[in-house]
Amino acid sequence: METKPVIRSAMPQEIPAIVDFVLAARNTMFSRVPASLHIPKVQAELAKFQEDYLEDREGGFLIAKSNGQIIATVGYVAYDNRFPQLDFGSERVVEVVKLYVDPKWRRAGLATKIFAALQREARQAGIRRLYLHTHPFLPGSVRFWERQGFQLECVDKDPIWQTTHMSKVLRRDTD
Structure with a gap:
């Protein structure tokens, strides 16, 4: 019997299981894109997991578990200004990343719940704006x-990714 998911911050000893979950989810979600175009970048990011998500004041990572297994993840890291078409000025901006939900748990509201928990954590950390990018080939992602309150910033014109950039201002008393 499945137990109700518990959402909480990730702990260092869980990093290997988180890495396995994220890589498996990424391979499934991006199955139309050659792995060579996305997996090496993700592996490099995950190699610095503890530093970027658990130790950096601009980072955070949440997991949802049921029956001892990770069933969903989401995190944020300091936005690195790598997209020149975006200008957030001097705002404190983090990038929302790695929202993955086990297929058996989809359509149960878990993505919304884990993201709501991430927003609360970011707001408590004094974050002003959340940024993310997604892709229209991921079913339902933009919608x-x-x-969740994100606004469209712009869409890249590249034929493979059509990267869709979005952001959301966090207010202290709402969201």
Whole structure:
């Protein structure tokens, strides 16, 4: 019997299981894109998991577990200004990353719940704006983020990724 998911901050000893979950989820979600175009970058990011998500004041990572297994993840890291078409000025901005939900748990509201917990954590950390990018080939992704209050910034014109950039201002007393 499945137990109700518990959402909480990731702990260092869970990093290997988190890495396995994220890589498996990424391979499934991006199955139309050659792995050579996305997996090496993700592996490099995950190699610095503890430093970027658990030790950096601009980082955070949440997991949802049921029956001792990770069933969902989401994190944020300091936005690195790598997209020149975006200008957030001097705001404190973090990038929302790695929202993955085990397929058996999809359509149960878990993505919304784990993201709500991430927003609370970011707000408590004094974050002003959340940034993310997604891709239209991921079913429902743009609409999901719009329902979470994100606004469209721009869409890249590249034929493979069509990267869709979105952001959301966090207010102290709402969201």
